[in-house]
Amino acid sequence: MEKYIQGECMTMCPDEEIKMRETQKLLHILEIAPGTEHYRLPRADKNKMVKEFGRSAAGKTHNPKSIRPPSVLLKTVHFLMTEVATNTTIPWNVIYDYIADRLRSIRQDMIIQNTNLAHTITILQPIVRFYAFSAYTLYGCNRSIFDDFLNNKHLLECLKRLLNNYDDFDILIKTKQTEFEEYLLENRPQFEAMYIIFNIGEEAAILRGINLDQKWRTSEVESAIKLSILFSNGNYVKYCRLITHFPPILAALASLHLPKMRRWGFKVMSNAYNSKTLTYPVKKFKTIFLYNSDEEVEQNCGHFGFPVGVNGISLQKQYFKENTENETEKDNKNKPMYEVPFVKPEFIEEKVFDTCLSDLLLYS
Amino acid sequence: MNYMSLSHYLQLVERYWKTPDGYKLATFLSLRHEHAAYGNFQQESPEGLVERFLCAPIDEFVCYHLKCLYYIAQGDFQEAYQQQSALTQAFIKLLQSQKEENWSLPIMYTVCLDLRLVAQQAEQQRVGSNAKPGEILEKAAECLMGCFRVCAADNRSSEEDTKRIGMLALVNQLFKVYFRINKLHLCKPLIRAIDSSPFKDTFSLSQQITYRYFVGRKAMFDSDYKLADNYLTYAFENCHRSSRKNKRLILIYLVPVKMLLGYIPSKYVLEKYDVIQFWDLVQAVVQGNLKLFDEIFERHESFFIKCGIYLIVDKLKIIAYRNLFRKIYLMLNSHQIPVEALQTALVHLGQTDVDLDETECIVANLIYEGKIKGYISHQHKKIVVSKQNPFPPLSSLS
Numbered sequence: 001m002e003k004y005i006q007g008e009c010m011t012m013c014p015d016e017e018i019k020m021r022e023t024q025k026l027l028h029i030l031e032i033a034p035g036t037e038h039y040r041l042p043r044a045d046k047n048k049m050v051k052e053f054g055r056s057a058a059g060k061t062h063n064p065k066s067i068r069p070p071s072v073l074l075k076t077v078h079f080l081m082t083e084v085a086t087n088t089t090i091p092w093n094v095i096y097d098y099i100a101d102r103l104r105s106i107r108q109d110m111i112i113q114n115t116n117l118a119h120t121i122t123i124l125q126p127i128v129r130f131y132a133f134s135a136y137t138l139y140g141c142n143r144s145i146f147d148d149f150l151n152n153k154h155l156l157e158c159l160k161r162l163l164n165n166y167d168d169f170d171i172l173i174k175t176k177q178t179e180f181e182e183y184l185l186e187n188r189p190q191f192e193a194m195y196i197i198f199n200i201g202e203e204a205a206i207l208r209g210i211n212l213d214q215k216w217r218t219s220e221v222e223s224a225i226k227l228s229i230l231f232s233n234g235n236y237v238k239y240c241r242l243i244t245h246f247p248p249i250l251a252a253l254a255s256l257h258l259p260k261m262r263r264w265g266f267k268v269m270s271n272a273y274n275s276k277t278l279t280y281p282v283k284k285f286k287t288i289f290l291y292n293s294d295e296e297v298e299q300n301c302g303h304f305g306f307p308v309g310v311n312g313i314s315l316q317k318q319y320f321k322e323n324t325e326n327e328t329e330k331d332n333k334n335k336p337m338y339e340v341p342f343v344k345p346e347f348i349e350e351k352v353f354d355t356c357l358s359d360l361l362l363y364s
Numbered sequence: 365m366n367y368m369s370l371s372h373y374l375q376l377v378e379r380y381w382k383t384p385d386g387y388k389l390a391t392f393l394s395l396r397h398e399h400a401a402y403g404n405f406q407q408e409s410p411e412g413l414v415e416r417f418l419c420a421p422i423d424e425f426v427c428y429h430l431k432c433l434y435y436i437a438q439g440d441f442q443e444a445y446q447q448q449s450a451l452t453q454a455f456i457k458l459l460q461s462q463k464e465e466n467w468s469l470p471i472m473y474t475v476c477l478d479l480r481l482v483a484q485q486a487e488q489q490r491v492g493s494n495a496k497p498g499e500i501l502e503k504a505a506e507c508l509m510g511c512f513r514v515c516a517a518d519n520r521s522s523e524e525d526t527k528r529i530g531m532l533a534l535v536n537q538l539f540k541v542y543f544r545i546n547k548l549h550l551c552k553p554l555i556r557a558i559d560s561s562p563f564k565d566t567f568s569l570s571q572q573i574t575y576r577y578f579v580g581r582k583a584m585f586d587s588d589y590k591l592a593d594n595y596l597t598y599a600f601e602n603c604h605r606s607s608r609k610n611k612r613l614i615l616i617y618l619v620p621v622k623m624l625l626g627y628i629p630s631k632y633v634l635e636k637y638d639v640i641q642f643w644d645l646v647q648a649v650v651q652g653n654l655k656l657f658d659e660i661f662e663r664h665e666s667f668f669i670k671c672g673i674y675l676i677v678d679k680l681k682i683i684a685y686r687n688l689f690r691k692i693y694l695m696l697n698s699h700q701i702p703v704e705a706l707q708t709a710l711v712h713l714g715q716t717d718v719d720l721d722e723t724e725c726i727v728a729n730l731i732y733e734g735k736i737k738g739y740i741s742h743q744h745k746k747i748v749v750s751k752q753n754p755f756p757p758l759s760s761l762s
Contacts, residue, residue, distance in 0.1 A: 167497065171497075203585060203675055204546070207672070207674075207675070210674055211669060229675070233679075233729070234729050234732075235722070235726070235729070236725060237721045237722040237724075238722055238725070268728050268732040271728070271731055272724075272728035272729075272731040272732055273739060273740050273741075273742060274739050275739060278741050278742070279743070284721075284742070
């Protein structure tokens with residue numbers, strides 16, 4: 001057995017780092033003691049300091065004094081989700097950058113110590129929710145403010161690790177090497193469903209879902225599988241309808257695929273309703289594809305090249321604007337759609353913001 | 365009773381090493397050969413005796429082999445795997461040092477096949493240990509890749525002596541591992557290596573069949589049904605008639621692929637190969653009987669999941685929709701079909717939550733795919749189908 005370091009740092013940030021960042025003026029605005037902002041060297045608020053992420057490099061050994069044991073890591077996650085995430089005085093994207101960086105250092109400490117399954121699961125769950133929540137709230141932001149690619153990468157990495165941990169736990173339970181601890185696993189369906197929805201239309205993710213033990217195939221997971229199959233079958237009517245039934249974070253993630261589904265809808269409908277004289281009512285289109293207003297529908301129609309008259313949308317095959325040629329259908333459906341204007345559906349916004357943010361991240 | 369004494373065995377190994385006879389050596393290093401079952405070959409520390417008969421490097425091979433047999437007899441597949449893996453590593457070194465000769469390929473086939481089999485056993489036994497699921501098989505795959513690299517890089521030797529002829533057998537072993545640990549994306553570079561190989565058509569028939577079976581399945585997962593059809597059909601037609609189990613395996617994938625492309629299997633074939641589960645499904649799809657379809661899908665769900673055809677069978681539902689709509693078109697005998705008529709039929713057949721919007725959506729997708737020729741008029745709530753060939757045969761679509 002390899003030996004792993006046991007952390008000894010009992011605060012969210014090692015003393016050494018606090019001193020170093022204080023003297024080098026590297027304190028984050030969220031960590032500065034109130035009233036000292038204008039000092040030549042602003043003072044640190046020790047209760048708010050959280051260890052920064054630093055890349056581990058070759059030759060650098062880890063000092064147990066700067067590594068936090070699992071219980072402190074868990075406390076730090078809670079601090080970030082309750083005290084920092086709910087801060088409304090500074091822009092969300094600044095908070096996002098801050099939390100995302102601190103979560104990375106938490107994950108790093110976790111991996112260095114090879115924390116046990118129970119700890120890893122409880123630490124990872126809120127982290128994954130945070131990335132998922134951010135993927136939704138910051139969708140469409142300029143790349144210079146929010147890097148969705150990086151965020152998705154972290155989301156997927158943590159989610160996969162979490163699912164692996166669930167699998168390992170399953171094996172331990174089956175071989176009776178551990179007690180079944182219900183609180184650790186009660187959220188599992190949410191994350192199984194999240195994996196499927198995040199990788200919408202992807203066979204590998206669906207396969208994971210259908211191969212799950214019956215115990216985990218809750219209605220949430222079943223709906224996620226259904227949603228993914230609806231997506232790959234191009235059933236835009238039912239896809240949009242099913243989104244509304246998911247709990248906040250899952251609904252939010254599912255809604256991010258709407259631009260792709262709408263584009264698919266335009267493509268299919270301009271073929272199937274192809275007519276020079278007939279039109280399709282704007283109101284109906286709005287309801288089916290979950291737009292907020294008629295104007296939004298008209299704008300989107302304009303984007304794809306379809307004129308909207310008094311009677312409705314004129315769907316004609318020849319109008320549909322293909323952004324790039326030589327694409328297979330599958331690519332088309334899965335292509336990121338940042339160039340298409342996307343306004344988040346109001347009902348999802350309500351769903352997401354109706355719940356207290358820290359509850360959403362920690363307990364949802 | 366003994367198969368033969370250990371010293372006799374060692375003498376024979378020495379003779380075949382000097383000959384050299386790859387085939388004979390392969391059987392003597394096989395975990396599945398008759399000698400493996402006898403206690404006198406299961407040795408925990410055979411080094412002393414082996415060294416008296418054999419010199420390097422063959423002594424090393426035999427030691428690992430006998431130790432592997434010992435641990436298998438003890439039921440310790442973890443340790444058995446370690447020995448077999450060490451044997452394979454040692455063999456790779458030998459293979460690499462042999463220029464312009466390929467007589468040892470039969471040994472490679474045997475050693476590599478055994479490695480995978482032992483790894484599978486070890487994987488099943490691993491529960492409770494620290495290894496991640498699939499880790500042992502992944503390590504075995506790395507080992508096989510080591511062999512593969514040596515074979516693939518051998519491009520100086522003449523055609524008779526080239527080790528590149530051994531590539532396909534290794535690729536097939538790797539496929540088996542990758543399909544088992546669900547890492548299909550790793551198959552792609554292997555497929556490319558085989559497809560661009562000048563020996564593409566000279567590999568043995570049995571290897572080609574295995575190869576096409578896996579590439580066909582991979583194509584199926586990638587939704588490339590034409591290609592899947594090609595490969596699986598080749599595998600089915602060329603697979604020997606006495607290999608019923610293999611033919612059945614191929615058929616499990618070939619049937620849904622063929623059905624998606626518009627071909628209906630005969631009951632005789634399904635019965636002959638014991639895949640009669642498909643017959644009800646065929647009926648449901650042909651009749652457009654969605655209710656029956658859902659029932660069968662539920663009843664055989666675990667069978668479909670186990671075989672990895674759950675999603676492709678689900679896709680057959682689209683064909684069932686098409687057939688149902690065609691039936692209604694024929695019954696109404698009109699080129700204008702009320703959307704409501706279709707919806708009523710869907711609800712009647714158990715699709716109770718389908719409304720007019722979704723019915724239109726299903727038809728729209730069918731039109732887009734070319735399975736129905738016509739257009740929808742939302743204002744008149746009608747589907748207007750083409751006067752000529754409104755439901756073109758599926759097999760005519762590309």
